[in-house]
Amino acid sequence: MSKYDIIIIGGGAAGFFAAINAAEMEREAKILILERGKEVLTKVRISGGGRCNVTHAEFIPNYLTKNYPRGEKELRGPFHTFMTGDTIAWFEKRGIELKIEADGRMFPVSDSSETIIDCFLEESQRLGIELLKNHSVQNIEKLADSWKIFTNHGDFSAKKILIATGSNPKIWNLMEKLGHSIEPAVPSLFTFNIKDDRIKDLPGLATNAVVKITLKNTAKLISEGPLLVTHWGLSGPAILKLSAWGARQLNDVDYKFQIQVNWVPNFTSEEILEKLTALKFDHAKQQTSKYAQFELPKRLWQSLVNASGIEESAIWADLNKYQLLDLREQLVNSTFSVDGKSTFKEEFVTAGGVHLKEVNFKTFESKIAENLFFAGEVLNIDAITGGFNFQNAWTGGYISAKAMTSK
Numbered sequence: 001m002s003k004y005d006i007i008i009i010g011g012g013a014a015g016f017f018a019a020i021n022a023a024e025m026e027r028e029a030k031i032l033i034l035e036r037g038k039e040v041l042t043k044v045r046i047s048g049g050g051r052c053n054v055t056h057a058e059f060i061p062n063y064l065t066k067n068y069p070r071g072e073k074e075l076r077g078p079f080h081t082f083m084t085g086d087t088i089a090w091f092e093k094r095g096i097e098l099k100i101e102a103d104g105r106m107f108p109v110s111d112s113s114e115t116i117i118d119c120f121l122e123e124s125q126r127l128g129i130e131l132l133k134n135h136s137v138q139n140i141e142k143l144a145d146s147w148k149i150f151t152n153h154g155d156f157s158a159k160k161i162l163i164a165t166g167s168n169p170k171i172w173n174l175m176e177k178l179g180h181s182i183e184p185a186v187p188s189l190f191t192f193n194i195k196d197d198r199i200k201d202l203p204g205l206a207t208n209a210v211v212k213i214t215l216k217n218t219a220k221l222i223s224e225g226p227l228l229v230t231h232w233g234l235s236g237p238a239i240l241k242l243s244a245w246g247a248r249q250l251n252d253v254d255y256k257f258q259i260q261v262n263w264v265p266n267f268t269s270e271e272i273l274e275k276l277t278a279l280k281f282d283h284a285k286q287q288t289s290k291y292a293q294f295e296l297p298k299r300l301w302q303s304l305v306n307a308s309g310i311e312e313s314a315i316w317a318d319l320n321k322y323q324l325l326d327l328r329e330q331l332v333n334s335t336f337s338v339d340g341k342s343t344f345k346e347e348f349v350t351a352g353g354v355h356l357k358e359v360n361f362k363t364f365e366s367k368i369a370e371n372l373f374f375a376g377e378v379l380n381i382d383a384i385t386g387g388f389n390f391q392n393a394w395t396g397g398y399i400s401a402k403a404m405t406s407k
Contacts, residue, residue, distance in 0.1 A: 001148075001155045002154075003146075003156075004031060004130075004156065005029040006030075006032070006159070007034060007147070007161045008031070008032070009165055010035065011034070011035030011037070012376065013376065014166075014393035015035075015376075016397075018162050018401045020401075021398050021401035025406075027127075030130075031127075032131075032158070033131045034134065034149065035131065035132065036063065036137065040131065041120060041121075041144060044117055047113060048113070050113050051113060052107060052116045053192045053387040054098055054108065054109060054387060055087045057100045058084060058104065059083070061079035061080050064084065065079060067384050067386065068383045068392070069245045073210055074381070075381070075392065077361055077362065078399055084392075089220065132153070134152075136172070137151050139151070139174065140174050140178065147371065160373065163250055163354075163373070164375045164376050164378060164396075165376075166378060172353065178366075178368065180354050181355040182356070182357060183355055186247050186350060186352060187247065187351075188349040188351040188382045191232065191239055191241045191243070192235070192239055192259065193233045193341060194232045194233035199229045201303070202300060204228075204301055205297055206227065207227055207300060209262060210261070211238045211261050211262075213259050213260075214258075214260075215249055218246075218249050223239070226238060230267075237385065241384045244385075247382075249343075251262060257337075259335070259338055260333050260335050262293040262333065262334075263294075263300065263304070264331050278323065283316050284317035285316075288318075289302045289305045289310070304327065305327065308323055308330050310323055310327065343401045346349070350377070353378070354374055365403055373400040375393065377389065377393075
C-alpha cells in the first residue's frame with residue numbers, strides 16, 4: 001500500500017490549487033491527487049464559455065461574501081487571509097495576467113481556460129505531485145494516526161487528506177459514515193422555463209430589468225441586472241442570481257411559481273404614466289408600437305404594447321386611460337408563470353454538502369475527524385455566477401494547504 005503525507009481526493013480547481021500550494025510550502029511532502037474520471041480540471045475547461053472566469057474584481061472581503069447565498073458568514077475570515085488580490089498575485093507569479101471585464105468578471109488575458117489548466121499541470125509536475133486518474137474512491141477509513149483510502153485500483157494511506165470532489169453524492173455518503181452531516185443537494189444556478197406569447201418571438205433579446213419572486217412563508221426574492229430571453233424562457237445574470245438565492249425555496253415548489261419583471265427599473269411608476277399620457281397628446285398621430293420608449297429594445301416594446309390589448313396600427317391618440325394603465329402594468333409588473341428549470345451548464349453548481357458548522361474555517365479542517373480537510377463545493381457553499389465559486393475554491397485550497405503543512 002502506497003503511503004503519502006497528503007492525499008487530495010478530487011482533481012478539480014480546489015484540489016490542484018491545494019496540492020500546488022502544499023507542495024510549495026513543504027517541498028519534502030509526498031502528495032497525491034486521486035481523480036475518479038479520465039480527465040482533470042473539467043469544470044475549469046468549460047467555465048466562462050471556455051475562457052475560465054478565474055475570479056471577480058471585488059477586493060473588500062465583507063462585500064465579496066455578499067455573493068454567497070450559502071457560506072457568507074463562514075467566508076468572511078478566510079477572505080481576510082486569501083482572496084481576490086491574492087489570486088491575481090498567485091497567477092501573475094506564474095506568468096499569467098488576468099484582465100477585468102466591464103461586469104467585474106476576471107479572465108486570463110489569453111481568453112483561454114487552457115492557460116489555467118496548463119499552469120496547474122505544469123506546476124504539479126514541477127513540484128513532483130503525483131496524479132492518478134480513473135481512481136474512484138470506494139471507502140475512507142480513519143486509522144490511529146493516518147487515513148486509508150480504498151479505490152477501484154488499489155489502496156493508499158496518508159497522514160492528512162483533503163476532500164475536494166465538488167458535488168459528489170458518493171463522497172458525501174462516505175463523509176456521513178465518518179460522522180459529518182450533509183445538507184441535501186439542490187440545483188443552485190439554473191434558468192427559468194417559461195412559455196408566454198410576450199417572449200416567444202424574442203430569443204436573444206437582452207435588457208436590464210428587476211425580477212421578483214414572492215412565495216408563501218418566505219422572504220421576497222429580488223434581483224436586478226441583465227435579463228436574457230431564450231428559446232425556453234428567461235436567463236441571464238438577473239435570473240441566475242434569483243436561482244442561487246432561492247435554490248431551496250424554488251426546489252420546494254418543484255420549480256413552479258410566478259415571477260414579476262420590471263422592464264424599466266430606471267423609471268418610477270408615476271414617471272411612466274406621465275410619459276405615456278404626454279405621448280398621447282404630444283405624438284397623437286404617431287403609431288404606438290412603431291417607436292420604442294423608455295430605452296427598451298424595439299421588439300420588446302412592440303410585444304408589451306400588443307400584450308396591453310393595443311392594436312398594432314393604433315396611434316397614441318386612440319388609446320384610452322385603461323390601455324395606458326395596462327401598458328404601464330406590462331412595463332413595470334409583467335407576470336410570468338415558470339414551469340421548470342434548465343441547467344446553466346457552463347456554471348453548474350449545487351447548493352448542499354458538508355454542514356458548515358462542522359468545519360473550522362481558520363484551517364478548513366473537519367471538527368469531527370482530525371487531519372480531514374475540505375475545499376470547494378464539497379462544502380455547503382455556493383455563489384452566484386461571475387467567478388465567485390472559483391474564488392471559494394482558491395481560498396479553501398490555499399488555507400487548507402497551509403494548515404496541512406504546518407501541523
